[in-house]
Amino acid sequence: MPRALVGLTLVAVIVVGGFLGAGDIRRSRAAEGPSVASALSTHVLDTASGRPVAGVPVRLVRDGKTLGLGKTDADGRLELGPAPLEAGTYQLIFDVHGVYPKSFYPEITVSFQIGDPAAHLHLPILLSPFGFTTYRGS
Structure with missing residues (x-):
C-alpha cells in the first residue's frame, strides 16, 4: 500500500474515532444532567446600535447584601x-453610566422574585439612550 494512502487511512481513522468518542462524551454528560455554573445570567444590549454592551458592572443583591458581582463580557x-x-426577592443593579455615558439612566435596578430555586433565570436588559426594558429570558 502506498505511503500516502496509509497516511490518509490513519487520518480518517483518527477523525472518525474522534467524532465517535466526542458523541459518547456528549451523551454521557447529557445523561448526568446540565451543569449549572450560576443560577442567574444577564445580557446587556444597546438597541440603538444593535450591539452588546461590554464592561457593564452588575451586582446581584438580596436584603442589602451583595451575593455576586462582575462585568459583562465582550x-x-x-x-x-x-x-x-x-426563593425570595433580589435586585440586579447595572452601573451603565461608566460604559454607556449616553444613557439617561446612570444606574438600572431590576427587582425580581425567585419562586423555584432550581430554575435558572436569564434577565437581559435592552438599553437605549433614553429607555430600557427587561424580560425573563430562557
Missing part, C-alpha cells in the same frame, strides 16, 4: 450568583 453577557438561589 458579548454583553454575565453569569452571577451561587447556584441555586433561595
